[in-house]
Amino acid sequence: MRISCRPRSALSGCFPAASHSSGEAEQQPASPSEIDKSPQAGRRYVKRLVKILLLGLAGERASPPLLKQDLRSNPGQDWTARSREEFRRHGIYSNVIKGVRVLVDAREKLHIPWGDPANQSNGDKVMAFDTRAVTVVQGMVETNVFLDYLPAIRALWADSGIQHAYDRRREFQLGESVKYFLDNLDKLGEQDYLPSQQDILLARRPTKGIHEYDFEIKNVPFKMVDVGGQRSERKRWFECFDSVTSILFLVSSSEFDQVLMEDRQTNRLTESLNIFETIVNNRVFSNVSIILFLNKTDLLEEKVQKVSIKDYFPEFEGDPHCLTDVQKFLVDCFRTKRRDQQQKPLYHHFTTAINTENIRLVFRDVKDTILHDNLKQLMLQ
Incomplete structure (x- = not known):
């Protein structure tokens, strides 16, 4: 896998080069100037490009731990x-x-x-x-x-x-x-x-603006676009909607009893559901694969033993202290937000971002899902 990361200026639209420490980015994809020299190769690259949009309520989300984990857990790559x-x-x-x-x-x-x-x-x-x-x-x-x-x-x-x-x-x-x-x-x-690897995975650095991560899987170019999830950052999301292949929507599964930092009143899960409803019913994404990440499963498992989700979502049916029942309810909440059930399937994964093996397996499935969903288009091109 080839990986590079570069921040994008959301206002100017330019792509300044980012400095990388040894081991962080081994190879850069073809530069715009190289593509310009070979228009045909450039067109093939753009047609084959799989663009993944990373969205969701953030609060304090930086490059998410699961994204950091995936980019750093490959053989030969470690934190310098x-x-x-x-x-x-x-x-x-x-x-x-x-x-x-x-x-x-x-x-x-x-x-x-x-x-x-x-x-x-x-x-x-x-x-x-x-x-x-x-x-x-x-x-x-x-x-x-x-x-x-x-x-x-x-x-x-x-x-x-x-x-x-x-x-x-x-x-x-x-x-x-x-x-x-x-x-x-x-x-x-x-x-x-x-810091140890676990320290790094637990650290939070707020995402400001738009950040792009370029990498390659099985000779297929990927571009992952990460934007801030705070209310003030969401106005920039529309800049990233063009030519999206897949959406990874991140949710904290354990925040059903918490409120937003911005107003200290709105339930965080309710806010995530409202954002998801807007995204999933946007006509621009009618043919886009959507993968739902319900993160912090470890915290959810701990919380359901003490806190009843029914106190915050009275429509919940089942045992509020049963992890399986709560997880099923959460998935159903997001699935029912999609008005057109004939769209591509909604994939979901419960993840624990600091669990290396869990994230490795989840991302393997995600990569397979994205490649499979886009196989026909890639072959035709």
Whole structure:
């Protein structure tokens, strides 16, 4: 498989070259200038191109963990020291500081008292963190800055008031990986800390604009287009609709009791269903394969033991504490949003993004599905 990644400027329409560390992108597909020199080869490339659109409610979605996992889990490809260091500063350190700020803010708004009143000063310090500072460039937090905040973060995470706020996290938007990193502060505080593969898969970096990933499977060129899922980013989606072959629609299966970060009122699953309904009934996609990813199965399995989905979706029938019943309901919710049931089948996969083997098997099936659905067109061309 050949893989390359390049960001696209959504406003200018140009495609600036992206720098790659060793092992990240082994080969580039034919450049526009090379295609221009051979118009016939260029036309064949465009006709054979399989364009995959990556959509869905994001909140804090970056290049999704499952996408990162697929691109990085091929033999001979691994995270370089340079890319690990980037994720340490850009993903993990910033995730921790942002997560603690959300918890401190939620504690105050939910009127939860401090376990130790002395932690008010630690809370004030974290809330005063300046994202515009010279040491914080494009979301990157340098090691010395993080270590300066680490004692305050450690004290806050140990406070019963913050823990109480965390227990009520369904009432506000908090990244699922925040607890994982806060539980591992000793590791993160080491001077020579480099993220493990699991650390990287759990890190979140918001998608801004449009990002394209070019790769090749069985001599068939693929282009995966990833756009941000926040409400402010969705206006750019229409720019990517042209010549789409398949849509991968991402949903967090465990968020049926959570609300949007944007308004703190709208149910996240309801929002995903509304977006899906708009996409799946768009005439532009009448002949497009749609693959539904219901991610975070591990969190869903844990949640259904404690939370009844029926409290949020009264139409649910079955055992709210049975994972199979809840999963069937979720799939049916999305399937019934499609008005024309004669369209191509709706494929679905329940995934756990940090489970390497699960993602490898799912993506193998997805690739086979996409290739199979487009086999006739590819052969005719």
